[in-house]
Amino acid sequence: MKTGEDRLVRKITQALAFKGRSGLALGAGDDAALLQPRPGRQLVLTCDWFLEGSHFLRDKHPPDSIGWKCLARAVSDVAAMGGEPRYFLLSLALPETHTGKWLGGFLRGLARAERRFQCHLAGGDTTRNHKILINVTVIGDVPAGRAVLRSGAKPGDLIFVSGRLGEAELGLRSLRSGRRVIQGKSSRWVKKHLYPEPRLALGRWLAGKRLATAMMDLSDGLSTDLTRLCTASRVGARIAIDKIPKVDLLKKKGRTIPSLTDLGLTELALHGGDDYDLLFTVRPKQGGAIPSSFQGLPLSCIGEITRERQLLLTGPEGLEEQLVARGWDPF
């Protein structure tokens, strides 16, 4: 008595154990999911496209990376509010040829992400399409009044970023250059591109301690995302080129990539997307409360918020230039 779509849904719900989760009264298999909100908390709701051709390539990206990353990207938005992910809805459109082995790999990556982020399948929608289309909605929560918005930065606030910027973009370039992906053998940059780690613990710590005045995740590149944070906060920013944490080529066992100059690394760090690190601002008085690393993740102060609504980049000799948003923009 089952349709093809019902069989596909069954395959998905079996791979992603969704039953008996606290707060989930009803998951996939009905018209909608039923959730019990936790008292004293606000809901955090976000959704993200993940489309073949735009966000991944069918022949370059391993299916388990696509499964991992489609959830990680949406979870990263919850991290950027200081929240905790709880459930997700998976909208999946697949060619019929991809409902076997490819789907198996995809679901393995997604199940691994589900466990890591403690974010569980609550429902979704499936259909057929000649290209692979994915949309993930994540629902999380945050103690009421504690979410960190993009709009809270004030002139004088210090600007911080986590991690090293441009790593994921370098990983993508390496992948595009045709290198085959061998599980467990990829460079840290390729891994960061394929299996990004949303900065959940950092986001929650910053929100819980009320240290961040504004926060967002770096998905489209620093130049584009800092522009957005400044627009939302109605401020400007001045950042120093030499303080931006760049790809560390020396970590690659002495080998360097010949085509990458210092300038190339700066370009990568300013405009490269997909790092899913956090960009946040801190009152100058509280700057000392930010450690140089958090659970092994470096935290760097890269500049400060200004009253003048422009973005300036300071060079090593004090030269200033306008920073133009040149990160990812689909339009």
Added chain:
Amino acid sequence: MKTGEDRLVRKITQALAFKGRSGLALGAGDDAALLQPRPGRQLVLTCDWFLEGSHFLRDKHPPDSIGWKCLARAVSDVAAMGGEPRYFLLSLALPETHTGKWLGGFLRGLARAERRFQCHLAGGDTTRNHKILINVTVIGDVPAGRAVLRSGAKPGDLIFVSGRLGEAELGLRSLRSGRRVIQGKSSRWVKKHLYPEPRLALGRWLAGKRLATAMMDLSDGLSTDLTRLCTASRVGARIAIDKIPKVDLLKKKGRTIPSLTDLGLTELALHGGDDYDLLFTVRPKQGGAIPSSFQGLPLSCIGEITRERQLLLTGPEGLEEQLVARGWDPF
């Protein structure tokens, strides 16, 4: 300082006034939306694909119908739980050629649906794609413990449907046959296909009065959806051909569609999708509490739930045949 994507987001948020809604602490423009859940209620969460080629045709469906219907379809899932829609997330992928006039029409239809269903934009994601891709997530709520699931039907329960089945499918056929759509001039069938009305008031009334033991919306056709309800409830069903409310050809001012025989009308009612009417079951003792119409919408008892896990169709002479799921199945 704005990217192309930011301009598109601005266009959307301006068309769909999302600010100052009760319970919406923060809408589009940050990493995620922040919502305040209402005490004593459970959340209802659902998402739906609406894809060019599969769910609508760019050259046949007016853009405002696409805007209306993408929200109506997802809201219908909330109606089917007996819930109340509150917010939606819009994921939209468009060709650049469609970010002007087409988008304007789409947003007009969506804004009309937003007002009608009292379901407001809370956020979303936009990107570029050569085909129009839409995914809508709706978040609603329902008094705790009152949601009506698919799984509550028991042998002996009476089976009801709202409306007349097959109308939307007939509308689609009429649209496909090449008739031009003139606003306000379409037949009721074409209108039902283009601008479906989720049965929100009926769903809430049935849930509030605890009259429905199981409920779902008819989106893929009666034969397919009744199969799903029976599978979820681990029961079977027997329905009578002559009790199924079919398209009423006489309403069309005496004109009939020559190609449609009685058999054709039955086929439409059994397997035609997109009606977004409600299918629900009622304990036999409470059957008398179901009126023959609710706010002008006919309600029809079409059969009963059986212990034997099969679907039977009873003809006018008492002949029984197996009912096979032949509604919409993308796979």
